[in-house]
Amino acid sequence: MREIEDREAERHKAKMAKRKTVQDAEVADKHVEKGLLIVNTGPGKGKSTAAFGLALRMLGHGRRVGIVQFIKGAWHTGEKDALARFGDQVEWHSMGEGFTWETQDxxxxxxxxxxxxQKALDLMADPSFGLVILDELNIALRYDYLDLHTVVTALQARRADLHVVVTGRNAKPQLVEAADLVTEMGQVKHHFSAGVKAQKGVEF
Amino acid sequence: MREIEDREAERHKAKMAKRKTVQDAEVADKHVEKGLLIVNTGPGKGKSTAAFGLALRMLGHGRRVGIVQFIKGAWHTGEKDALARFGDQVEWHSMGEGFTWETQDxxxxxxxxxxxxQKALDLMADPSFGLVILDELNIALRYDYLDLHTVVTALQARRADLHVVVTGRNAKPQLVEAADLVTEMGQVKHHFSAGVKAQKGVEF
Known part of the structure; x- marks a missing residue:
């Protein structure tokens, strides 16, 4: 028994040593430091939430974070209250008027x-920001509220050290093309379909 | 021209009024309040980051958040530093020894x-926590470091008002089955493949 365990441990060790060689080579191969254009899209949860998680990471490194919400209005959310804790390290601008089916205008x-x-451009031009989150910009682009070419060109022309995250479903192909990192959040299972309502702390 | 614009505005209004009726009916249909079992899985970015975003939301609502990292060890991350700002509203436990290819044991x-x-069980049993994040638990389950049935049973038996987020690639089907909300983060595009290295504030 002891011998079998030892053999298994040996096999595991050899396999992981090999894997480490591969991993180290992959890391050594990457040299470029740059501000990334990140797109979180898809029908699943977590697009904006992951962006706010990145904000947290950036704040921990002492950088400033700017947030522009394109659709959501002034309503109260947990993440906004929590980020208020970071004082002027965070600038939060809720510039939306609510969902299109609410405004109907x-x-x-x-x-x-x-x-x-315009607020997004101001924040991107301000070198004190390490990360700018353009929350639900994809929605504004999808409904042609903004000119796609103008937006993509400005995002590509961002400062070399600025990270920008764009969130929202249905990211335009031209934006995906311009981005460095694109994640598609896929919905595997959602509690709404089981009659569970939006939960404080999860949905808002 | 003015007339065309007006007609377009009218059409938009009618379409959005219809959509609002559908949305409102959907919201009215949901009554259940419960703590959710959330799984963030898939090969893409944002699984842990979205969990930390949820933590932020929960903290904004004044609830306590517990985090257990199953794989990551004591290394320094931006999100950990940032969450330190919330004092004892956050309990962070990095219980891992690093990636399996690092330990080789x-x-x-x-x-x-x-x-x-064991730490996860302690936090889940403590009613002061509104959210417990089990970061990379999926990895520990995938390598059979823990018994799947035991883990899923304990997660299902959690307090009625406790939200739990489990992250990591390759979530086991039995865990997905037990979960209320499952998101698959799909990798559409990654800067590593363009030789860009792990970026401070984005990857750590």
Missing amino acids: LKRDIAAAERAW | LKRDIAAAERAW
Whole structure:
């Protein structure tokens, strides 16, 4: 028994030693330092939440984080309250008027998106920010509230050390093309379909 | 021209009014309040990051958050530093010994996973926590460091108001079956494949 365990431990060790060689070679191969254009898209949960998680990481490194919400309005969320703890290390701008089916007013939606985009440009131009989150920008692009080419060009022209995260379903192919890191959040299973309502601390 | 714009605005309004009716009916249909078992899995980025984003949300609502890291050891991360800002509202336990290809020692990995699981049980039993994050538990389950049935049974038997997030690739089907909310983070594009190295504030 003891012998079998020892043999298994040996096999595990050899396998993991080999894997470590591969991993180390992969890490050694990467040299470029740059600010990333990150896109979190797809129908699943976690697009904005992961962006706020990144904000946390950046704040821990002492960098400033700017957030522009393109769709959500001034409503109260847990993450906003929590980030208030970081004082002026965080700038939070909720520039939306709510979901399009709430406003039911196309001109108002477009005007709100344009104001939000101007704020995004201001934050991206300010070198004190290490990360700018453009929350639900994909929604504004999907409904053509903003010109796609103008937006993608400005994102590509960002400062070399600035990370930008764009969230929202249905990311445009041109934005995906321009991005460094794209994650598609897929919905495998959702509690709403079991009649469970939006939960404080999970959905808001 | 003005007339066309007006007609378009009218059409938009009618479409969005219809959509609002559907959305409102969907929300009205959901009544259940419960602590959720959430699984973030898949090969893409954002599994742990989204969990930390949820932590932020929960902290904003004044609840306590417990974190057990099953694989990562005591190394320094931005999110850990940032969450330190919340004092004893957060309990962070890095119980891992590092990746399996770093330790190369199966017995040590199993012992570390067992200690981490015991800590997870302690946190889940403590009613002061609103959210417990079991970071990379899926990895420990995948390598059979822990008994799957025991873990899933304990997660299902959690307090009614406790949210638990389990992260890591290759979530076991039995865990997915038991979960309320499962998101698969799919990798569409990754900067590592373009030779860009792990970025401070993004990867750690």
